[in-house]
Amino acid sequence: MPIEIQLPRLGWSMEEGKFLAWLKNDGDFIKEGEPLFTLESDKAAQEVESIDSGILSIPATGPKSGDVIKVGHVLGYLLHDGESAPFSNQPAPKTKEPIEAQQPGKKSIHSSAPILLPEKRRTETPASPRARRAAKEHHIDLSELTPSGKGGRIRECDVIAAASAVASTGFKKIPLTSSRRTIAARLMHSRQTTVPVTITGRCDATQLVELRKQLKADGESSANTIVPTINDILVKLTGAALRQHPLLTGVWAEEHILVPDAIHIGIAVDADDTLLVPVIRNADTSTLTQIAAQSQRLIAAARTGKLAAEDMQGACFTLSNLGTLGVEAFTPVINPPESAILGIGAIVREAVPLDDGRFTARDRLTLSLTFDHRVIDGAPAARFLQTLRQLIEQPVLGLV
Amino acid sequence: MxxxxxxxxxxxxxxxxxxxxxxxxxxxxxxxxxxxxxxxxxxxxxxxxxxxxxxxxxxxxxxxxxxxxxxxxxxxxxxxxxxxxxxxxxxxxxxxxxxxxxxxxxxxxxxxxxxxxxxxxxxxxxxxxxxxxxxxxxxxxxxxxxxxxxxxxxxxxxxxxxxxxxxxxxxxxxxxxxxxxxxxxxxxxxxxxxxxxxxxxxxxxxxxxxxxxxxxxxxxxxxxxxxxxxxxxxxxxxxxxxxxxxxxxxxxxxxxxxxxxxxxxxxxxxxxxxxxxxxxxxxxxxxxxxxxxxxxxxxxxxxxxxSAYPTAESATTHVYSAPRSGPPRDVPASNANTRELTFMKATLEALTEEMARNPKIFVMGEGIGVRGGNFATTSGLFAIHGPERLRDTPICERGFVGLAGGAAMTGTRPVVDFMFADFVLDSVGEIINQIAKMQYMSSGRLKMPVLMRGCIGIGHNAATHHSGSYYSMYAHFPGLRVVVPSSPRDAKGLLKTALTCDNPVLFLEHRELMTVKGPVPEEEYFIDFGTAAIVREGSDITVVALALMVHKTLAACETLAKEGINVELIDPRTVAPLDVDTIIQSVAKTGRLLIVDEDFAHCGISAEIAAQLADRGFDELDAPIRRLNGKPSPTPYSPTLEAAVVPDAAAIADAIRNLCAE
Structure with missing residues (x-):
């Protein structure tokens, strides 16, 4: 039997995906585990591996790059040697099949197999290549334009006219990408289903900065090691603090609160006009080097659109760092079903008074913790923050 | 021993x-x-x-x-x-x-x-x-x-x-x-x-x-x-x-x-x-x-x-001789002192200068000796250089083209004057199989500076054996340079380059342009092959034309300007090499491309330009690429029939209007 290749569900909320490209050619022999095609889900593009082996057979009506396709839809088939594809609109793959099919008395498999009807393509108004390019630049929806070219073709001048008409209203339209829609939906869901409270606290980060300097110096002398960033150290210390205050990782489940066994921490990454939250696994038990290696891979994948769905799943707590952009304190929004999120502010060098009235320069860091008051009260939240502050002030304690 | x-x-x-x-x-x-x-x-x-x-x-x-x-x-x-x-x-x-x-x-x-x-x-x-x-x-x-x-x-x-x-x-x-x-x-x-x-x-x-x-x-x-x-x-x-x-x-x-x-x-x-x-x-x-x-x-x-096999990377080296080193040679049109010369006089000036400079140049053809050429292409040169360098030939195109190939292989620089390019066809085997391939076959050790010139083009009721354009055919073959000038200035500068380059050159001169006058710089200058001229700047549509079609398109441009259509006119000047970059840059500005070509449409240079633009300039296009060509028939004799097979200014203007409406 031909094996169907279906559009897979890559994440819990995924209903459809944008097919990008086959990574193999029709007629290629595919081994189980080989990358087969690329697919863009809500947040990222990823390579989908074949779960079976066989000869790839792509129907002429198969997916084209950019097609948005429902989960479960059949994209193509994997055939065994000698087997023919269950569609008749293109020659069979390179097998012995055509010879066998010609043998008298042998019934063709074609006649009994289901025939896949091509999915109707959306009928679009024709537009010149130049008009398409201009539409992209000016964020104009071609389907809303009245064509002025012969035979109803949209020309560049139609796009420019529309763009300047939009401009005269004082606004220009930026079409929503699917990731922007997802972000909006999730944040609205968060606001509507949690009771967020934000508390802030300052801590002395002098030793944290020293530690980072030390790690950097060590890394440079040994060349190939990954040097953990401040953020990596904070993930590690947060993991340790969460282990002492597990309620902060709890999930409101109407009848009870679920506290996960493992502490996986999401880190918010600003990537190419979108916000992605890849997840660092076992932040409390991983070594700092392991965390640094995980975060380096995940951030690189996020920036190149290659995060897999599972890279963004399973966190119980999130870190969001706006400190590098100079923000000192803010009110981060909880990422459901998590119950808390920690905002990291800028590290600022400040004059701190000593007991004798003199001043000394110290590195200071503000932490902003937003938590769901349904799950966590103010005092336990504050105690978590206090633990974390102590760990940041003496980071070596949290790293052992 | x-x-x-x-x-x-x-x-x-x-x-x-x-x-x-x-x-x-x-x-x-x-x-x-x-x-x-x-x-x-x-x-x-x-x-x-x-x-x-x-x-x-x-x-x-x-x-x-x-x-x-x-x-x-x-x-x-x-x-x-x-x-x-x-x-x-x-x-x-x-x-x-x-x-x-x-x-x-x-x-x-x-x-x-x-x-x-x-x-x-x-x-x-x-x-x-x-x-x-x-x-x-x-x-x-x-x-x-x-x-x-x-x-x-x-x-x-x-x-x-x-x-x-x-x-x-x-x-x-x-x-x-x-x-x-x-x-x-x-x-x-x-x-x-x-x-x-x-x-x-x-x-x-x-x-x-x-x-x-x-x-x-x-x-x-x-x-x-x-x-x-x-x-x-x-x-x-x-x-x-x-x-x-x-x-x-x-x-x-x-x-x-x-x-x-x-x-x-x-x-x-x-x-x-x-x-x-x-x-x-x-x-x-x-x-x-x-x-x-x-x-x-x-x-x-x-x-x-x-011994080792040659590397695959070297498979196409030596098709042409190494390009001349140094910066592009040309004179700035704006500040050069010029005088009005006919197309014929301009090319004669180029040949006269180069023959005086290079004693290895000789000219062969029918009537190019004492008579000075059917189109005065060698007028006065016989008196200076004598019969060996201004050689009247028997009527045997294949023979003297083959001779020219052997002469180039042994160190001289022959100029073959065909009078009409239609006659060249009798020697095509020598041109394609020998002259064009020789530099490559000898792995660059032989140079083939053969210049072959002759008249092309429709418009003088000479019928089909004196009216053809053949540049597309030659441009198809690796190893040849094909030059099709449209003005006295370009003709002189391009002929100077042809007489100093080491590759074989087909220099095809439109019969109807021979007496056309235009400004030609006083000082010496060269025009490099593969550089198109922007004959007229415009913003609405790019028209590419060669030889006489440049002039007919210019006439159409004047009418169209009054209608508010502003044409940019490009003359590639050489068909091989072809300056596609300049055409793409123009289409990037205008979004529209019409190719006006007296030669036949199918498999011709207009098809080549269209294909390259569709490939490399796809996103620049706001309308289909369109061609206006001569009709696919031998050139007829009768004036009414002759006029019907070649685009005129009115047809060009219509084609431009139509494309602008696309």
């Missing part, structure tokens, strides 16, 4: 042995699959190449056939270079570009074997012409078979060599079969030497298997050539004792008995017998030579087999 004199009997013996042993080695290698293509051996005919080349200097030029291994070896090619070439190796004489039928070693005057029968006769005549122009005393030698004696090149080449008393040897190796067709069955007069009288050429028939007899005849012929007494036709009766080509059957068209009988007349055995009988050499001496040649052959085989 073998005497250094190549004409001594022992030297002749050794050279024949080298040819024989190398050929026998190649026959074995062919069976073993070491030779990738055809291999025609010279076994049985060794005496001819050996005896003739014994009288040649390195600078004398030999032009050979498909059966040319013997000529190459006798002219001095090392067996290593020859065998390596047949094995397809980098160390081969043509660097793996040629194989058996394209053996080149111009450094030693081996100007190539050839897969085409006939051209070597014309090229050797051209080498004779170079000798005349440069006064070198060098001789051109054509080796060819009986088959070539029935080819037009034989008639045209011998006639030209005769009328200009060129230092050329025409050596016909009559082995009695043109490939596998008996010569006697395809020759009304199978005596080749007898044909020489028709051209007034001294002609001799000789036993081609008697090396001493051929040597004596060649000695006289070379002496006559060097003394300015003109060409000689030598018919050598001989026989090849192996098949036409290795691996082919031999006994469908001749008998075993015939072959065996001819083997008894082996030129090598004959000389050996003579040497021993006359006590000119001892057995031991001859055996020593045989041993030495056998070792030389074996060494060459081993060398070739160990």
């Amino acid at each position: 073998i005497p250094t004199d190549k004409t001594s009997p022992l030297s002749l013996y050794r050279t024949m042995l080298v040819i024989r042993m190398v050929e026998e080695r190649l026959a074995k290698s062919h069976q073993r699959g070491l030779i990738h293509g055809a291999c025609h051996t010279y076994v049985g005919e060794e005496a001819i190449a050996t005896a003739v080349c014994a009288h040649l200097h390195e600078a004398d030029a030999v032009f050979s056939t498909h059966r040319g291994h013997g000529h190459a070896l006798a002219k001095g090619m090392e067996p290593r270079q020859l065998i390596a070439e047949l094995y397809g190796r980098e160390t081969g004489c043509s660097r793996g570009r040629g194989g058996s039928m394209h053996l080149f070693a111009p450094e030693i005057g081996m100007m190539g074997t050839s897969g085409i029968v006939g051209p070597c006769i014309l090229q050797a005549t051209g080498a004779g012409y170079s000798s005349l122009i440069m006064k070198t005393g060098n001789v051109g030698v054509a080796f060819f078979g009986d088959g070539a004696a029935n080819n037009g090149a034989f008639h045209e080449g011998l006639n030209m060599a005769s009328i200009w008393k060129l230092p050329v040897l025409f050596v016909c190796e009559n082995n009695q079969f043109a490939t596998e067709v008996p010569f006697s069955s395809v020759a009304g007069n199978p005596n080749v030497a007898a044909r020489g009288a028709a051209y007034g050429i001294t002609s001799i028939e000789v036993d081609g298997n008697d090396v001493l007899a051929v040597e004596a005849v060649a000695r006289e012929a070379v002496k006559r050539a060097r003394n300015g007494e003109g060409p000689t036709l030598i018919e050598c009766k001989t026989y090849r004792t192996r098949a036409h080509a290795e691996g082919m059957g031999d006994f469908t068209y001749r008998t075993r008995e015939d072959v065996e009988q001819w083997k008894t007349r082996c030129p090598i055995a004959r000389l050996k017998k003579h040497l021993l009988n006359q006590k000119l050499a001892t057995d031991a001496e001859l055996s020593a030579i045989e041993g030495e040649v056998a070792a030389l052959t074996e060494d060459a085989h081993e060398f070739a087999e160990k």
